[in-house]
Amino acid sequence: MWHASATVSKRHGATFSLAGGLGIAMLAGAYYITLTTKPKITALNHFILAVILVVIGTYLLFIAGSVLLLNWLRHRSNFYYRPRHFIAISGIRQRMEQNGATLATICLLCTAVLVILFTALTLYTGIQNTVRSYTPTDMTIVTNQPLSSAQRQVIKHTAADHHAKLSQLTSYQATTAQFGYWEGQRFVNQGALSKMNTDTFSALIMVNANTYQRLTGNHPHLTAKQALLYSPAKPRAGKLTVNGQIYQTKAIHRLSFAFNPDHSIYTPAFMVVKQLPQGLPTMSVTTFNYQLAGNKKRLAFETALQQNLGLPNSQVTGQTTITALLKQMYGGLVFVGILISLALGITTTIVIYFKQISEGYADQQRFTTMQQVGLSERETTKSIHSQVLMVFMLPIAGAIVNLLFALPAIRQIMIQLSFYNQRAMVIIAGAITLALLALYLVIYGLTTRIYHQIVEKR
Template sequence: MSKFFYWKLAVTNLKKNGKTILPYLFTCIMTTAMFYIITSLSKNNGLGYNTKMVLSFGSYVIGIFAVIFLFYTNSFLMKQRKREFGLFHILGLEKKHLAKIIAYETFVIGISSLIIGLVFGIMLDKVMFLILMKLFEKDIPLGFYISVKSLLISCLLFGVIHFLVFLNSIRQIYFVNPIDLLHGGSYGEREPKNKWILTILGIVSLGIGYTISLTTKDVLAALALFFLAVIFVIIGTYLIFTSGSITLLKALKSNKNYYYKTNHFISISSMMYRMKKNAIGLANICILSTMVLVTLSTTISLWMGIDTIINDSYSKELSLSRGISLESKDYEKEKKELNDGIQNILDQIGIHKKNDLEYIKLDFWGVQKGESFELRLTEDDLVDEEDACMVRFVSLADYNEIMGTDERLRENEVMIYTNQNGMDNDSIKIFDESYGILKRVKNIPYPTRYNEAIPFYLVVVSNDEKIMDFAKEETAADKSLDIYMNFDTDGTKKENLELYEKLWEDLWNNRSEHSLSTESKAAAWENTTDSLAGILFVGIFLSVLFIMAAVLIMYYKQITE
């Protein structure tokens, strides 16, 4: 027989099995296009580093998903076509001839899906890039970009996938006899055995997963335990569907009063014989649907909450902190020099500052235990200590000026603000001296940048001299004495970003030996969107893949009925 005979037979088979082959071909095309798009974007120099890193991670996830899902789908197709191959074998075709037919079919599907998928991917790549640039609120560059490296990676990956699919198909043909091939499509009808142990394991696994997710309150612990909970829930879901459903049906069957009724007898008997082959598919649909909901809700919520995240973390548009020497005698002079430098840059850009806030601060990393702050700690002590906290000291004069109050403090008195609960003592010990707590401040305009996961304490002391005394204490722990300034502007986001960059450059060049840090709401917004836009993009891509997979599984289950 000539090779054209096998080509003709392969093409004829594909046409006759169009109801099952076309959805599979469509899935291959879409997966190829999406993989090329996300890989190409991850290598596009027009995007930020964080976005490219997230997209690169997404390309790995899509690649792994493509391998698993295309294998799963092809195995289903082969199971449906075993009877067809069995007939070919009985009519005289040897298994090596069947292998040739499958090779030609795989080649046609692979080449078609690769060419069409890459064409769609190249066409949509620019559209997706424009969407990302719109999310970043950046200028859109001209030109059309095709990533040759992404094309080669896509061809290599999906070429290998289709080759492995071909080998798996051959395996299913070569290691069974013709009779098994003829009946291969109906082997799932056998009544499954009752599996109490797996059912119990499924319930326990599901319970552990939901217990972890519902009882974990600490933010950092939740991040660490999230994937563990997901794994337990997935394992539990599979076991409940595959074993738990059979156990339930067996229990109903053993109840004679319930089972021996016309409606119950027919439905339970029918489900009993068919649940084995349907259970895994139903579990897949359930898990994929949950993945879609979780992925979309999480990524969209993160994106929609960007402004809230930024506003909660940054009370003003720009803040800066410049270190002060312990030998300095004129803080006001240093404040004025810093203000003059800031005003000069504001005038260059043509914007004005407002709602400004200035004060001297002393920060320590330490530990709050009972009625004392332990601040004489080494860095190793802080790493090993679970109750580490940030302690900030400010003077009463700065506090009254900022708050518009006229509070009074004695030398041995302080006022305290904290983002923690439970500190109800009347005094606190700082560097072996006891201070009475005159007042607990509820709300402060001071930017803290610390949420409840990181304990923060603001301690108002009687005067600047007290702050200097604390600053001169010998301690190996991280501490800093700084002039702190923070203000809003009437500029646009672009102007505020320019202000931040120029301010940083100017202050850095003139900082001498002083420490320096600056923070900008505009810069933070740019960095956050750089990461979250990539996460949103990957989340939407994965959701489309999960929906496509769930729909395809449901479609195949429907046509088998």
């Protein structure tokens, strides 16, 4: 009989070991995907695979992996055979076997709330960053040829009709965006957008040193083989090969006139060289600010200016117009994100509530048993409450870890939406994590009252 029981126990332990190891491997695989996958056509499949691995891995880890860890601690006699550790580990092990699936569900619900809120709020709060990446001034006009005198008169007359006062009107030449990708220290120019098929794509734009000096007031003192490079997504420096020419480049981390001329997902990079290379097509960029009170008046002016110039949307960008469009689009996403998060939060609260009730009824008998073996009521209460709190905190800790590993993948998506402010992302992630943690503890405190009422009825 004893041999049969021992055999069953060994098989049970082997099953937990296999499931726990598989859960850890799945989570490691999911985290590796989120850290290494870059946005491209096949990226969505990778992200879906990562989500599936996280879901399965979390369940296996909470159900079997935690028991496996506690079993390992039990075999450390110097650690386990102490009253404090003995009671805690024995109690937590029993709780994890009984409630592992529930804890995993809470962890995944909290993860979903964190990821959804973080993505939605980052998009909305980053609208101004995105707008400035499209046009650093109030208006940006991009044409194949410099604006004619007639077009300049159109701008002045339209501004006068709408009582807009123009300022800082500037024009300069730059090369048309070269769409390609970085292969190590070499830029491979693929030409058209439709040919892009890699995860390091970029839109490279060149300006000469005189233009850089005129627009920034800084004199770079460049030779023919030297250059400055502004790459907001990933700063680059050293020897870079562009269009067959080797440049010794220095990274610059801010460029006041940098913008995304096509409003595309391809990250713009600006290179400052002594002279623009021969043979590359160029574009003319005209920028200016204007003074006009009221968003409706500003929208009307920007719309009228584009119509009077007869230029398409891709060539005329107004900050007010882009801001209005992004607020409509991202505002809807934030609203949906809050609704989903609210639904998930209510579901999490219900799961926690029923978990605390089941814990209370289970601990009624456990409370009596621990007193019968010699523990005082105070020691028994403290031991059980510490076990409950420790187990209760595991899901939120797992959710925070999941968010941390999801951040690099979300950041890559934000970069393709022309949002490069990593500091803002960290602040938002920290704020929503602290907010969820505080709410989680409030829910714990409220449901613990019910737990106390059940236990004290023994």
